Amino acid sequence: MSAMRLHGYFRSTASYRVRVALNLKRLSCDQFSHHLRKGEQRAPAYLAINPQGLVPALELDGGAVLTQSLAICEYLDEIAPDPPLLPADPLPRARVRAFAQAIGCDIHPVQNLKILDRLRALGLDEDAVTGWARTTIEEGLDACDRLIAGSPGRYCFGDAVTLADICLVPQLVNARRFGAVLRWPRLLAIEAACLSLPAFADAVPERQADAE
Amino acid sequence: MSAMRLHGYFRSTASYRVRVALNLKRLSCDQFSHHLRKGEQRAPAYLAINPQGLVPALELDGGAVLTQSLAICEYLDEIAPDPPLLPADPLPRARVRAFAQAIGCDIHPVQNLKILDRLRALGLDEDAVTGWARTTIEEGLDACDRLIAGSPGRYCFGDAVTLADICLVPQLVNARRFGAVLRWPRLLAIEAACLSLPAFADAVPERQADAE
Numbered sequence A, B: 001m002s003a004m005r006l007h008g009y010f011r012s013t014a015s016y017r018v019r020v021a022l023n024l025k026r027l028s029c030d031q032f033s034h035h036l037r038k039g040e041q042r043a044p045a046y047l048a049i050n051p052q053g054l055v056p057a058l059e060l061d062g063g064a065v066l067t068q069s070l071a072i073c074e075y076l077d078e079i080a081p082d083p084p085l086l087p088a089d090p091l092p093r094a095r096v097r098a099f100a101q102a103i104g105c106d107i108h109p110v111q112n113l114k115i116l117d118r119l120r121a122l123g124l125d126e127d128a129v130t131g132w133a134r135t136t137i138e139e140g141l142d143a144c145d146r147l148i149a150g151s152p153g154r155y156c157f158g159d160a161v162t163l164a165d166i167c168l169v170p171q172l173v174n175a176r177r178f179g180a181v182l183r184w185p186r187l188l189a190i191e192a193a194c195l196s197l198p199a200f201a202d203a204v205p206e207r208q209a210d211a212e
Helices: A013-025 A044-049 A069-079 A090-104 A113-121 A126-147 A163-177 A185-195 B013-024 B044-049 B069-079 B090-104 B113-121 B126-147 B163-177 B185-195
Strands: A005-008 A030-033 A057-059 A065-067 B005-008 B030-033 B057-059 B065-067
Touching: A005 A013, A013 A069, A013 A163, A065 A069, A065 B090, A069 A090, A069 A163, A069 B090, A090 A126, A090 A163, A090 B065, A090 B069, A113 A126, A126 A163, A126 A185, A163 A185, B005 B013, B013 B069, B013 B163, B065 B069, B069 B090, B069 B163, B090 B126, B090 B163, B113 B126, B126 B163, B126 B185, B163 B185
Parallel strands: A005 A030, B005 B030
Antiparallel strands: A005 A057, A057 A065, B005 B057, B057 B065
């Protein structure tokens, strides 16, 4: 039904979020991979699509390009409201968005490839770089764990998947990758619940066509 | 009409965003300052309010606490829709959110006090730390400038203030603070237009009660 094009990368956690949102909404999308380690996201052809030089970017049917994974997920939620990615009422909506942003603003951009490469360029060795990523993730997910302490349920906020879960599950991939201590039983239980759903299971990095 | 309490800090650009949103909505709010340089945001009493140990946090009338400035702004937009902070249609909404997130995810959290202190702890000297912040802001605002290249108007997206402007103006304070080259005439024109509005002018850091 759709000629949308998702520009992403199998290992990009921000791309992973959009893959899950598309799957939950049952929206089809052609996928185009840009190899971040090789710097393909900074090629002129890609910068013409997304001047930020980041993945993901979603090209719509008419050629318009959307950037920023959280903005893309909210767009998909607005054009295809079922199932909703946010609760209906303003207060729980704000809590879900805050959790998503605790990951999308305060964890992921501080430990992504670009930042780690900048640390290397400043002379930090691999132990220090890995330690930076690990500490960022551990402290960030500690806060996330506390943000949902008052919200029981199968997922982060109750018994329906929200944007919070869509951010959490990809971030846990990076937590393992950088050797974080997985000290959050609730977050891991939510992850297991999510990965039992095809929308998440089909979006995991190792099942993408560009996986190495 | 309101007993909301905003926990912030005059120099926090994320708090500045919320101050503007409250002013635009004409919502009254008691303000509580937490001195970031003295680490007051990590005091147990504040961590009980916001487990992330970040400002801003908005305590609602009933005691509920909202965190993350972009989530707070969208909450305010939902409970007080006039004037709107986002366009009505999904596509322009996504563009405004993406611009806001280009600042809120990819610039601000990479150059905030917490990150700069971590760089100092790794042995970087002040020149390197300032350079880190300046480069983050310059590259980030370069991208922002390109994101609105196709959107003429008095503000980032047309002739009405949006969440994009609410993020841009505070970030330009930090651009100056860290000595960034202000190479974006359009962004500076938007800033001047915003600062001619009382909602922005009353929210600038130096006019807050806790300004030093």
